[in-house]
Amino acid sequence: MTDTITLRRPDDWHVHLRDGAMLEAVASFTAKQFGRAIVMPNLSPPVTSAASAAAYRDRIIAALPAGSDFTPLMTCYLTDDADADDIAAGHAAGIFTAAKLYPANATTNSAHGVTDVAHIMPVLERMQAIGMPLLVHGEVTDGDIDIFDREAVFIERVMKGLIAALPDLKIVFEHITTEQAVHFVDSCGPNVAATITPHHLHINRNAMFTGGMRPHAYCLPVAKREMHRLALRKAATSGSPKYFLGTDSAPHEIHAKESACGCAGIFNAPYALESYAVVFDEEGALDRLEGFASLHGPQFYGLPVNETMVSLERSGTAVPDAIESAGSKLVPFHAGAQLNWRFLSS
DSSP: OOOEEEEEOOOEEEEOOOSHHHHHHHHHHHHHHOSEEEEOOOOSSOOOSHHHHHHHHHHHHHHSOTTOOOEEEEEEEOOTTOOHHHHHHHHHTTSEEEEEEOBTTSSTTOTTSBSOGGGGHHHHHHHHHHTOOEEEOOOOOOTTSOGGGHHHHHIIIIIHHHHHHOTTOOEEETTOOSHHHHHHHHHSOTTEEEEEOHHHHHOOGGGGTTTSOOGGGOOSSOOOOHHHHHHHHHHHTSOOTTEEEOOOBOOOOHHHHSSTTOOOOBBOGGGHHHHHHHHHHHTTOGGGHHIIIIIHHHHHHTOOOOSSEEEEESOOEEOOSOEEETTEEEOBTTTTOEESOEEEEO
16 A cells, blocks of 8 residues: 655646735645646736736745745736737746636626627637637526526537537646546547546545535535535546646635535645645546646646645645634535545755
8 A cells, every 4th residue: 555645836727816915824725735726817807918917927936935835827817808919928928828718607797798609709719820729617697597507508509519619729628526527528639638626536425415505615616416425536546638637726715605605616736736746646547646736737738747746645734624824714625524535845
């Protein structure tokens, strides 16, 4: 039995670091475990220009612990009137790593998102030409579509047509949640990949309702049926370079989660690697964890792998019921549970 895992320092290819006081509260947790992270741009107001992305990057760096070597990778929030020239210039200057497509009103702070992909085709064509990845929150938002079906419908209505129109565009289908998404990603060429969160590998939709309403298990996209969770675990641990780590850690204070209209998002950053390690251990795939966590993402983005190493050991990690940091109180994923892997070093 393997008791210690040593791997190249991983990266988080999808994280919400928020801003202001919440940024101060959560940035250190991601920086502790990861070398780099793709930072989501859905602030209020959203990050829609190279100048605002550069300013946000400066705020993230200022919020990091002294001596941190963590690198935030910035993204552009696409709107119906997105500026292709500014986005391309930001990418050329090393400010934008990728651009993010939020269907309007799909998730937290997405009211300014894209109402129809046709509106941003000139931007996407420019991105294809310069090799800039598109990150996709893949859900339709029509009120008549069941929330548990919105990812599958998005594949049929949007993703298939998008890839047919722009076959060379690099696309990351983010935080996939369904068997249909796994089949779709597997069917595409090497320019289409996907991130998978730790919570979608651990929980199915029952977690939101067991013994009452469980707001800390509510995220978007929502967790689905058990068959989908199993498909995600198979994909993540398969060794395929199409799948890589993206926590989608999305913190909200306790009062914002435990309310009459609770916010969507699971705060998994503090124990992210331990959470993934548990899954890979259960699936008999610890030898594939480094690929998923540390190698596949840089390969897809055309970036070098991290040179430093981290280790985890088979040992108890007691996850607290809540974490207080910089004046904020948050409930972490696995709150109150014991994980049988422990993060050692970075």
